[in-house]
Amino acid sequence: MTVPSSGPLPALLELDLDRSLQLLDQAGAFLPDAEPYSLAWLQGVIDALADLSNRDPLTGLSNRRNFEMQLTREIDRVARSGEPALLLMLDIDHFKKVNDTHGHPAGDVVIKAVADLVAQTVRPMDTVARVGGEEFAVVLPNCSASFGPTVAERIRRNVAAAVIEVSPVLSLQITVSLGGAFAPQWVRSSPLLWMERADRQLYRAKAEGRNQACLEPQVESVVSADEKSMLFAVMPEDTP
């Protein structure tokens, strides 16, 4: 499709874009490099606004709003397709100490570095989001149960191995804790419930000493000997 990029269309000149432009300017977003009020320029403004509402300014990752939208979409998909999907919640260990010792600018560099490391470790189809100060989330569609622990562990390892250059004289090594849960298959769950389950595993990883990944245990349909003996412990034997 060809878009006329010459002079502005008369109708577009009637648009009042002052507030949008002001917003983009204040947010430090790049304004489109095209003739004002041309279609290409307008497209650039819209893209920049969409980015502004979906992206976290520090890391360039999805922000919480976009993340929750992705999560809802993924739940719809899982409910219909039954494909396994994994949600990982990730938190930088002892982040407060980084801020307190080296200052907030150093903290920002660490956050950005972790964001890049996580994004590089997962597939392009996965959504990586910054959902809180030092908290991240990853939605992994079509991720099989056996692959879950591998990907979580790979993220943990890559972050732990990285040397983050905060300044020419300061390099830091940090660790992350991860928690994960799979979406219940074929059931329309809620984003909140799914996040709660992954969060619970994140707390477990923190409680067990940090720098580790904990995933919700997978469904076991096998009945163990212990379960059987307890099941029949006090069963009445009176058959007529």
Add this chain to the structure above:
Amino acid sequence: MSSGARTVAITSGKGGVGKTFVTANLACALAARGQRVLVLDADLGLANLDVVLNLHPKLTLHDVFTEKCTLEQAILPAPGGFSVLLAGSGMVEYSRLTPEVRDKLLRIVELVKPRYDWVLIDTGAGISDVVLYSVSLAADVLVVATPEPTSLTDAYATIKVLATQQQRRHLGLVVNQANRPGEGRTICTQLQTVLSRFVDTAGHSFRLDLMGEVKNDAAVRQAVLRRQLLLEQSPGSDASQGLRALANKLIG
């Protein structure tokens, strides 16, 4: 959430525990209380609701799936005053859960829901993906078990999977072929004890409710052999009373 009928899946770990018998007679008991009831035979591999009800359907779910007839044409009146959608033979090819089967079952349930007060989904036995999927279509679940150890073990495994994988917060238990009054209660308590000891429901509470106890009754065998509904054949029998109590408890 869509409105309309209350959807109840009736399932069991082990086959041959009277799942279809309970479903058919429960439908009859609900209909007797003036409720509009549809039984959907989702036992795609080994359907036998037609055998239990002594029906010889010309059109079945299979014909709906292959678009040989409309949904309306395949819904039949059953003895006992309720409607059935039978799986019929030839459904074996659908006993694997393909996206096609999933979509069709989902669509059918959504289409019938506005027209009835109750949609009972008679699933197959076991915990295959088709069974789990058809259970997932229902808001409420009844697990049928007998006091036999093998049946209890399989019911336990089913409940465990539903509680964890589908995050069900409560399930109903129907104890069939109970040998003495109160046996259902004992079994339910026992299952709940083991479940709370071994099953991690990820923090949320899980409850197994005893919804019904159907006595081991000679009248049941007779009705089954004659391919009659127990509630019509021997309405005064102990087992009939248990089934009516189950219906009443569901209606609430």
